[in-house]
Amino acid sequence: MEAYREKREQLHRLMNQYTKGNAAVAFSGGADSSLLLKLAVAHGKENGSQVFAFTVCGELHPAADRRIAGEVAREAGAIHRILEVRELERGDIRNNPVDRCYQCKKYLFEKIREAAGDMGAFVVLEGTNTDDLLQYRPGLRAIEELGIKSPLKEAGFTKAEVRALAKELGISVADRPSAPCLATRFPYGEELTMEKLKRVEQGEEYLRSIGAGNLRLRVHGDIARIEADGDQMGALLERRAGITKYLKELGYGYITLDLEGFRSGSMDQDLDRGNG
Numbered sequence: 001m002e003a004y005r006e007k008r009e010q011l012h013r014l015m016n017q018y019t020k021g022n023a024a025v026a027f028s029g030g031a032d033s034s035l036l037l038k039l040a041v042a043h044g045k046e047n048g049s050q051v052f053a054f055t056v057c058g059e060l061h062p063a064a065d066r067r068i069a070g071e072v073a074r075e076a077g078a079i080h081r082i083l084e085v086r087e088l089e090r091g092d093i094r095n096n097p098v099d100r101c102y103q104c105k106k107y108l109f110e111k112i113r114e115a116a117g118d119m120g121a122f123v124v125l126e127g128t129n130t131d132d133l134l135q136y137r138p139g140l141r142a143i144e145e146l147g148i149k150s151p152l153k154e155a156g157f158t159k160a161e162v163r164a165l166a167k168e169l170g171i172s173v174a175d176r177p178s179a180p181c182l183a184t185r186f187p188y189g190e191e192l193t194m195e196k197l198k199r200v201e202q203g204e205e206y207l208r209s210i211g212a213g214n215l216r217l218r219v220h221g222d223i224a225r226i227e228a229d230g231d232q233m234g235a236l237l238e239r240r241a242g243i244t245k246y247l248k249e250l251g252y253g254y255i256t257l258d259l260e261g262f263r264s265g266s267m268d269q270d271l272d273r274g275n276g
Contacts, residue, residue: 004161011039011155011165018149019044019051023123024116025078026109027053029069032127032152032159034173035166037076040125052121053078054112058085059194060093060104060181062201072173081119083111088192098138098188104181105139109146125149131159136268177214184267185218199250206246211235214262222253227262 018040025040027033037053044051053076055069066082073080085108087093092103113124126143128150133140143150152162166174182197196219203217203224213229224247228236236243236257244255263269 004164007155007157007161008165011151011157012043014149014151014154015039015043016047018123018125018151019047019049021047021123022050022052022119022121023125024052024054024112024119024121026112026124026126026148027055027069027073027078027080028127028179029055029065029072029173029176030127030178031166031171031174031176032129032162034072034076034171035162035169036125036127036151037073037078038166038169038171041076041078050119050121051078052116052119053080054083054115055080056083056085056108056112058087059197060087060183060192062179062182062204064205065179068173068176072171075172081115083115085111088194093183094192096183096186096188096190096192100183100188101137101139102142104183106142106146109142109148113146113148123149125151127162128153129157129159129162135265178264180264184265185216187220187267199252203247203250203252207236207243210239210243214264216262216266217247218258218267219252223256224252224254225256225258227258227260227266230261233257233261 023040023044025033025037027037040051053073055066057066070080087104090107093100116124126148128140129152163174182200183192185200186192200217200219204215207215207217207226211228211232213232216227218225218227226236247255
């Protein structure tokens with residue numbers, strides 16, 4: 001508990017430092033960026049500076065993200081801006097290479113940094129936590145290269161600690177499951193198209209109407225592989241006839257439930273990470 005208190009104090013010191021002038025938060029509406037935004041607004045008021053929340057909306061992001069981000073930004077009292085992007089126009093993203101995350105993060109954060117600069121905000125914050133460092137995240141390299149600040153990582157916050165502090169501060173999305181971009185549902189090397197992305201988005205929306213927690217629809221050609229938290233598998237199996245019917249109507253030929261359950265980054269498991 002003492003370690004958590006020290007981390008919390010360090011996070012407040014960092015947020016106070018980063019909001020001495022106008023600041024921007026890369027804002028998805030998830031627990032990590034929502035915590036950053038709440039703290040940035042509070043410290044910005046103390047410092048007499050403005051805080052802008054920039055939400056990137058493009059083909060790789062579920063449509064629900066825009067609505068949720070707008071609601072949470074209003075709760076935090078932030079100035080909210082939407083940045084429209086077209087990731088699939090870029091071959092280094094559309095072709096889904098192993099370093100897609102690096103290429104995509106670099107593209108998106110360049111857009112955020114430029115837009116923030118236009119608003120007089122020259123510090124950009126994002127929500128990487130220390131748990132993210134344990135996974136294959138080539139996008140973190142782009143964040144470092146561009147000079148984007150990661151206060152949660154700097155303060156040593158784990159995902160569980162992020163959620164704990166978010167609850168303490170009354171943030172409505174403290175328990176919201178992580179929602180990475182839709183490209184993570186496909187094997188590397190498979191070309192991404194709007195049709196494929198929309199099918200996955202529709203399929204996951206349907207699954208979330210049945211189960212809670214972490215749910216992913218991973219796609220392997222004609223196979224739709226469902227990942228879910230262990231305590232949700234029973235509910236999905238009880239509704240398997242409806243799930244199978246719906247997903248087949250979307251165009252998938254085979255529907256499977258992965259017995260290993262939800263694993264963040266499961267599409268990365270066969271990578272030779274030395275090539276990442």
